[in-house]
Amino acid sequence: MPEHRVGTQEQFEAARAELLVEEKELTRRGDELARKRRELPWVPVEKEYRFETEDGPRTLADLFDGRSQLLVYHFMFGPPYEAGCPVCSSIADTLDPQVVHLKARDVTLVCSSRAPLDKLLAYRDRMGWSFDWVSSGGSAFHRDLGFQFTEEELRPFLEGDIPPTVRQMAEASGTDVRGYVTEGPGLSAYALSDGTVFRTYGTTARGLEPAMAYYGLLDRAPLGRHEDGEQMFWLRRHDEYEKG
Known part of the structure; x- marks a missing residue:
């Protein structure tokens, strides 16, 4: 596990509140794109x-x-x-x-x-x-x-x-x-x-x-996708992970 910034509960809550504003903006933008998708010509x-x-x-x-x-x-x-x-x-x-x-x-x-x-x-x-x-x-x-x-x-x-x-x-x-x-x-x-x-x-x-x-x-886990620099793709069929 790589080193990461550590803070107090108060610092976390303040940063989380700032991020929540951006997440809500993204949600609203996603709703707008969905509407435009439905309005494409058939x-x-x-x-x-x-x-x-x-x-x-x-x-x-x-x-x-x-x-x-x-x-x-x-x-x-x-x-x-x-x-x-x-x-x-x-x-x-x-x-x-x-x-x-x-x-x-x-x-x-x-x-x-x-x-x-x-x-x-x-x-x-x-x-x-x-x-x-x-x-x-x-x-x-x-x-x-x-x-x-x-x-x-x-x-x-x-x-x-x-x-x-x-x-x-x-x-x-x-x-x-x-x-x-x-x-x-x-x-x-x-x-x-x-x-x-x-x-x-x-x-x-x-x-x-x-x-x-x-x-x-x-994307919501601590390390995210963690794929950068990997030469071999981590994904397997669901019946192959134990074999790997």
């Missing part, structure tokens, strides 16, 4: 995407499952992967228990990946999840949203110095670096109105942190 989805599901082929409209709103988490599990991305797996740990609560608010949540459906369902069984997981491998769904990349697009990255964490995640997923970074994580949102599907939102990278509950908690 874009009609004109392509007829097809997905393989446990119940057979389905369209994007079918994935709403009788509700008017749909959230899709684009899970990094490409055709050559032998296991899901560990980071996406940690996100799925957070998403899985939220499905029932989202349904209560007229929202369906599914995960979508490009790997064959049997691979996805076998991995879901291993992880103990129950959310609906669909394979989009036969469509350009991920590509059209910016969550799939070509080797040509990746060439500058692949010909550069590959970060050790990327090699680590690729190996953990049972593929090489090229196969790993071809996929990208993301969250996209849709509305179904009068028979038309509209795309309403999309995000990736740190925009996914609300689904990474452990970071919000680590």
Whole structure:
């Protein structure tokens, strides 16, 4: 544990009161951003995407499952992967228990990946999840949203110095670096109105942190995320920590 400033209870309470003002400002700013997010223009989805599901082929409209709103988490599990991305797996740990609560608010949540459906369902069984997981491998769904990349697009990255964490995640997923970074994580949102599907939102990278509950908690722990300078990423699948 590194050395840290030590003070009295009175000093703590005074500093905490100052910080609370900023935390409340951030909360209000977050509420304002959420409002602006909802006010984004809706874009009609004109392509007829097809997905393989446990119940057979389905369209994007079918994935709403009788509700008017749909959230899709684009899970990094490409055709050559032998296991899901560990980071996406940690996100799925957070998403899985939220499905029932989202349904209560007229929202369906599914995960979508490009790997064959049997691979996805076998991995879901291993992880103990129950959310609906669909394979989009036969469509350009991920590509059209910016969550799939070509080797040509990746060439500058692949010909550069590959970060050790990327090699680590690729190996953990049972593929090489090229196969790993071809996929990208993301969250996209849709509305179904009068028979038309509209795309309403999309995000990736740190925009996914609300689904990474452990970071919000680590940010409040004494050492925070404590990731600076680490050559190997600390995150593991939930059934791998004891093995590590």
